[in-house]
Amino acid sequence: MFKTLLNKCFKKSIWVYHTNTGACNGCDIEVINALTPYYDAERFGIKLVGTPRHADALLVCGPVTRQVVPALKCLYDSVPDPKLIIAIGSCAIGGGIWYNTYNVIGGVDKVLPVDYFIPGCPPRPEAILYGIAVALGLVKKKVSPVILKEESPEKWMTF
Amino acid sequence: MFLPKIREITEALRSLFTPAFTTKYPLKPYIAHDEYRGFPKYYEEECVGCGTCVQVCPTSAIEIIDDKQKGVRKLVLDYTSCSQCGQCEEKCITDKGIKLSSEYVLSVTDLKAPEVYETVEKDLAVCEACGDVIACRDHLLFVKERLGAKAYAHPNFLIETQRQFAEVKPSSIKDKIRREDLIKEVCPVCRHKTVVNDEF
Numbered sequence A: 001m002f003k004t005l006l007n008k009c010f011k012k013s014i015w016v017y018h019t020n021t022g023a024c025n026g027c028d029i030e031v032i033n034a035l036t037p038y039y040d041a042e043r044f045g046i047k048l049v050g051t052p053r054h055a056d057a058l059l060v061c062g063p064v065t066r067q068v069v070p071a072l073k074c075l076y077d078s079v080p081d082p083k084l085i086i087a088i089g090s091c092a093i094g095g096g097i098w099y100n101t102y103n104v105i106g107g108v109d110k111v112l113p114v115d116y117f118i119p120g121c122p123p124r125p126e127a128i129l130y131g132i133a134v135a136l137g138l139v140k141k142k143v144s145p146v147i148l149k150e151e152s153p154e155k156w157m158t159f
Numbered sequence B: 001m002f003l004p005k006i007r008e009i010t011e012a013l014r015s016l017f018t019p020a021f022t023t024k025y026p027l028k029p030y031i032a033h034d035e036y037r038g039f040p041k042y043y044e045e046e047c048v049g050c051g052t053c054v055q056v057c058p059t060s061a062i063e064i065i066d067d068k069q070k071g072v073r074k075l076v077l078d079y080t081s082c083s084q085c086g087q088c089e090e091k092c093i094t095d096k097g098i099k100l101s102s103e104y105v106l107s108v109t110d111l112k113a114p115e116v117y118e119t120v121e122k123d124l125a126v127c128e129a130c131g132d133v134i135a136c137r138d139h140l141l142f143v144k145e146r147l148g149a150k151a152y153a154h155p156n157f158l159i160e161t162q163r164q165f166a167e168v169k170p171s172s173i174k175d176k177i178r179r180e181d182l183i184k185e186v187c188p189v190c191r192h193k194t195v196v197n198d199e200f
């Protein structure tokens, strides 16, 4: 009951916090691009917020470098439940072109439970919009409902 | 004196009747322009299975899986690692085996989902003596074509050419490969061993 209510609220508007874990800035620019008047993500209620404590979703770009891991975990903790983690770009998914570098531990899914992956290097703003629209259930193709994860610290502690 | 704000009013009227600048994107599809480098796609007829794209890929997005028992080579391209750089298209030996499409939209919840993989399967020619990989059959034919008349100097090309027209019987190489087996489909290592070690 509560979960369905939350699901409904989630659909209406989703506030995102954008974070860079070591990206080359390509993905960041595309995320910003998706928020410009041309793509206008705000028509879906997607809004960029300045602090993770206001956010529903975390947009993570870039490979996870060793140094950023504690910060990323702290960030994940600060986002109130329920939360969505969206990994944007090949780097955030599996390391991308930095898959075997000494300072990169891999994709975001090594540290956090990721809900949506949007591949591309960088993904077009359309692809980002599509990914988020899929996550929100606005687009019906390949849709799976928003799954609210139970918090399981063990899952993201192991990396 | 109060003047009517003509400029503002005309602007307001104009913007009332012009369509919005914002794209309609998720409701209407957007087709990327031709030069856009989207996700690469294999063309099974043109690809010869040489594995060059695997070697040049900077993200190791393509995996090569050889099944020596069945004689099948599988090239598995993982879109989630691909950085759409176009190296595979540029370095492809046939120039047409893999091409970047203008497709760019993909969103998955699971990295093992089938839509993030693109697979191409090719028949392998395996050594009759040791069972090791020689090359893909299409690759041998491709090289034969390029070599022209010179290709007939090598038995592997001959056998592959024969195989196009008729069934080639599986040969019976005994436990040890001998000099007379050189006219069979054997790998370079076995060929070398025979020439060096086999006594007359």
Ligand code: SF4
Binding pocket: A022, A023, A024, A025, A026, A027, A028, A061, A062, A063, A088, A089, A090, A091, A092, A096, A097, A120, A121, A122, A123, B083
């Ligand atoms: S996916 Fe490509 S554009 Fe995005 S951070 Fe990695 S290298 Fe840069």
Ligand code: SF4
Binding pocket: B040, B053, B056, B057, B058, B059, B060, B061, B062, B077, B081, B082, B083, B084, B085, B086, B087, B088, B089
């Ligand atoms: S486009 Fe680049 S990253 Fe993608 S498969 Fe080809 S070589 Fe690899």
Ligand code: SF4
Binding pocket: B046, B047, B048, B049, B050, B051, B052, B053, B054, B075, B091, B092, B093, B094, B095, B096, B097, B098
């Ligand atoms: S022919 Fe081209 S696409 Fe096929 S394996 Fe060789 S390089 Fe890759």
